[in-house]
Amino acid sequence: MVLAQLGGSISRALQQMNNATIIDEKVLTECLNEITRALLQADVEFKLVRDMQTNIKKIVNFDDLATGHNKRRIIQEAVFNELCKMLDPGKPSFIPKKGKTSVVMFVGLQGSGKTTTCTKYAFYHQKKGWKPALVCADTFRAGAFDQLKQNATKAKIPFYGSYTESDPVRIAVEGVERFKKENCDLIIVDTSGRHKQEAALFEEMRQVSEATKPDLVIFVMDSSIGQAAFDQARAFKQSIAVGAVIVTKMDGHAKGGGALSAVAATKSPVIFIGTGEHMDEFEDFDVKRFVSRLLGMGDWSGFMDKIHEVVPMDQQPELLQKLSEGNFTLRIMYEQFQNILKMGPISQVFSMLPGFSAELMPKGREKESQAKIKRYMTMMDSMTNEELDSANPKLMNESRMIRIARGSGHKIKDVSEMMDEYRRLAKIWSKMKGLKIPKKGDMSALSRNMNAQHMGKVLPPQMLKQIGGVSGLQSLMKQMGSSKDMMGMFGGADK
Numbered sequence: 001m002v003l004a005q006l007g008g009s010i011s012r013a014l015q016q017m018n019n020a021t022i023i024d025e026k027v028l029t030e031c032l033n034e035i036t037r038a039l040l041q042a043d044v045e046f047k048l049v050r051d052m053q054t055n056i057k058k059i060v061n062f063d064d065l066a067t068g069h070n071k072r073r074i075i076q077e078a079v080f081n082e083l084c085k086m087l088d089p090g091k092p093s094f095i096p097k098k099g100k101t102s103v104v105m106f107v108g109l110q111g112s113g114k115t116t117t118c119t120k121y122a123f124y125h126q127k128k129g130w131k132p133a134l135v136c137a138d139t140f141r142a143g144a145f146d147q148l149k150q151n152a153t154k155a156k157i158p159f160y161g162s163y164t165e166s167d168p169v170r171i172a173v174e175g176v177e178r179f180k181k182e183n184c185d186l187i188i189v190d191t192s193g194r195h196k197q198e199a200a201l202f203e204e205m206r207q208v209s210e211a212t213k214p215d216l217v218i219f220v221m222d223s224s225i226g227q228a229a230f231d232q233a234r235a236f237k238q239s240i241a242v243g244a245v246i247v248t249k250m251d252g253h254a255k256g257g258g259a260l261s262a263v264a265a266t267k268s269p270v271i272f273i274g275t276g277e278h279m280d281e282f283e284d285f286d287v288k289r290f291v292s293r294l295l296g297m298g299d300w301s302g303f304m305d306k307i308h309e310v311v312p313m314d315q316q317p318e319l320l321q322k323l324s325e326g327n328f329t330l331r332i333m334y335e336q337f338q339n340i341l342k343m344g345p346i347s348q349v350f351s352m353l354p355g356f357s358a359e360l361m362p363k364g365r366e367k368e369s370q371a372k373i374k375r376y377m378t379m380m381d382s383m384t385n386e387e388l389d390s391a392n393p394k395l396m397n398e399s400r401m402i403r404i405a406r407g408s409g410h411k412i413k414d415v416s417e418m419m420d421e422y423r424r425l426a427k428i429w430s431k432m433k434g435l436k437i438p439k440k441g442d443m444s445a446l447s448r449n450m451n452a453q454h455m456g457k458v459l460p461p462q463m464l465k466q467i468g469g470v471s472g473l474q475s476l477m478k479q480m481g482s483s484k485d486m487m488g489m490f491g492g493a494d495k
């Protein structure tokens with residue numbers, strides 16, 4: 001997605017500043033101009049960008065900063081915080097509670113991905129043990145009910161709708177009543193969209209809302225909407241009590257920044273993003289986590305969530321134990337590759353891991369990378385147990401490499417390339433040595449135990465330098481308040 005480019009441009013601007021011998025007003029202005037340009041190119045609303053620039057200049061006041069202050073770190077921190085502020089309305093949205101009935105109404109323009117997102121939202125909660133249900137109150141688009149029915153059936157989620165009834169209010173009320181009686185705890189109402197914002201759409205939305213009294217109205221917005229996003233989001237907010245936003249199609253070539261400005265227009269948080277057409281291509285959105293990932297700082301908690309989701313429960317403590325011992329064996333690499341292939345869109349997973357993304361999987365070459373991983377796995381299939389379980393790559397001498405190449409139908413050069421990859425990953429993961437292992441299922445303990453030393457070891461060196469080394473990181477952690485906040489910043493604390 002183009003947002004990755006935005007992150008790259010901002011990181012580069014910070015890096016250039018970092019390379020300057022003296023940090024003065026001029027260097028800061030140049031850096032901020034670069035960041036401004038990048039944000040505007042990504043379609044973030046002009047006023048937001050201007051405010052951000054003014055705020056940073058206020059925070060980094062050279063007259064007030066005594067010599068010896070780590071200006072680089074202060075600027076880095078200010079940029080991070082301002083980016084977060086831009087995406088954070090300051091108040092959380094209504095959060096439905098499992099086991100207690102909530103009605104959630106989805107609104108948005110036609111084609112924004114509303115119907116798809118309703119199912120993704122239901123499926124996401126169903127996986128976590130909720131009892132969701134879908135109501136199709138879109139009587140405007142022929143085929144909307146069929147689409148919802150198909151999606152719901154696939155995900156085994158109860159649904160309600162009608163081929164003959166043309167009154168959306170009536171369907172919505174009947175559906176909500178039925179599912180309340182059936183004790184569903186998350187009743188999702190999909191409403192009609194139109195090609196553009198028009199009075200009829202807003203009137204219908206208001207009526208459905210009045211009749212069903214939703215606990216939360218979610219505005220669904222296509223990320224490719226660009227600069228028009230702000231006005232569109234505001235128009236919806238003025239007609240209905242939008243409480244949260246979901247931005248869809250973040251996997252495409254959309255610039256994304258425009259849709260993210262929707263936060264400012266609706267003063268409501270983005271709670272999820274859609275990253276593909278499939279049911280599980282849906283990620284919860286956490287501002288600090290998103291910004292750290294945008295700036296290439298890695299997303300630990302996202303990664304931990306994925307481990308949680310994909311690595312079978314009984315294997316998790318074992319895997320973490322092995323990592324904490326610093327024994328990254330070929331078998332672990334094999335198992336991780338297996339998990340990664342299971343996890344679906346490979347780029348999402350890799351972008352969460354510091355050190356993994358750029359080398360193993362260059363952007364836009366996901367298919368190739370997937371093929372490469374499969375190739376590596378075939379070669380590992382020709383290895384002995386001893387080789388797989390050893391953390392000593394010396395076992396892999398020339399004659400073994402020849403055998404493995406022959407056994408797997410590959411060239412020696414390929415085996416050697418795979419071993420290089422193994423060494424690179426082992427080096428990164430060896431830095432996790434000494435990490436305290438949480439009790440089964442307690443991921444927050446893992447986050448708490450990742451102290452500045454660990455974080456320092458796994459952050460990209462350039463990023464660490466920008467922050468001011470491990471000591472800079474430590475004081476940043478203190479400044480950010482509790483360790484929970486800090487882990488949030490680097491994507492740690494679980495919810």
Ligand SMILES: Nc1nc2c(ncn2[C@@H]2O[C@H](COP(=O)(O)OP(=O)(O)OP(=O)(O)O)[C@@H](O)[C@H]2O)c(=O)[nH]1
Nearest residue numbers: 110111112113114115116193248249274275276277
């Ligand atoms: N790539 C990608 N496609 C998506 C995503 N979300 C939805 N889509 C696709 O966008 C198209 C429109 O989605 P719908 O869910 O039908 O749109 P809608 O807003 O419900 O449209 P109306 O019911 O007419 O209002 C479909 O082809 C979806 O598969 C996403 O996150 N990524």
